[in-house]
Amino acid sequence: MADQTSPTTTRDLVKVIQTVKPESKPLPGYEGQHHTRMFVGVCMDECYPGLYIGDMGAATNKEYLKHxxxxxxxxTAQGNKITTVNTKxxxxxxxxxxxxxxQLLDVPSANIKQYFDEGAExxxxxxxxxxxxLVHCFMGISRSATIACAFLMLKRNMTAVEALTTLRKNRQVYPNDGFLSQLSELDNSLQKRGKL
Structure with a gap:
């Protein structure tokens, strides 16, 4: 979408996180009701039409998901270790x-880019x-947001900055620095191939 001439860096993406503040909005499905997030016990936001990012509470509340x-x-956090969500x-x-x-841990050294294509598909x-x-991880801010960004880049032709901005406008996402680095690598690779 955007015309870029210089490579995207992790610093460019950190700047998005620092400057783009999410809009305050009600929990999806409970518009017009106050304090519903705490009452329902889920945290989920629509970040792109039909694409929601959320936490473990949202992922394990099947009644809410159906609603x-x-x-x-x-x-994006399948498993039975700390900060994972044990669903199948x-x-x-x-x-x-x-x-x-x-199966992915939220650590900067994790190779999340190996899942970009299959997650986007x-x-x-x-x-x-x-x-x-619903794309989720334990808290709905790092692993899930990174895969959602990759989708917007690979399937909606957004740059990494545009993708992260889109998500940040709707949810307080903050991929770890290692994931931001891998998103910037994807961005630069897509630019070189003329995909952005």
Whole structure:
């Protein structure tokens, strides 16, 4: 979308996080009601049409997901270690939600870029079929946001700055520095190939 001539750096993405402040808005599905986030016990925001980013509370509340119309869930923190979310496809069977899990820890050294393509494909398939997708991790700020950024870059032709800005306008996301570095690498690779 944007015409860029210089390489994107991690610093460019940190600047987005520092300057773009999310709008305050009600919990999806409970518009017009006050203090619902604490009452329902979930934290989830629509960050792009049909694409929601949320936390473990949202991911494990199947009744809420059905209320909002979520058809797909991408767990970017699958596992049973600290700061992971131990759900699998079988957890969602009774709700008809399609599931994909990625085992990834929220540490700067984690190789999240290996999941960019498959995560982007799963999100794109959900949206192209008319569905709504929740992309989540433990808190809904780093792993999930990074995969959502990669989707916007790979499937919606946004730069890393545009993708992160889009998400930040709707949710307090903050990918760790290692993930920001991998997003800037993706951005620069797409620029070189003329994809942005």
């Amino acid at each position: 909002v119309g979520i058809t797909h869930v991408l767990n 496809a079988s957890f969602y069977e009774d709700s008809g939600i399609k599931y994909k899990g990625i 799963f999100i794109n398939d959900a949206l192209e079929s008319g569905g709504r997708i």
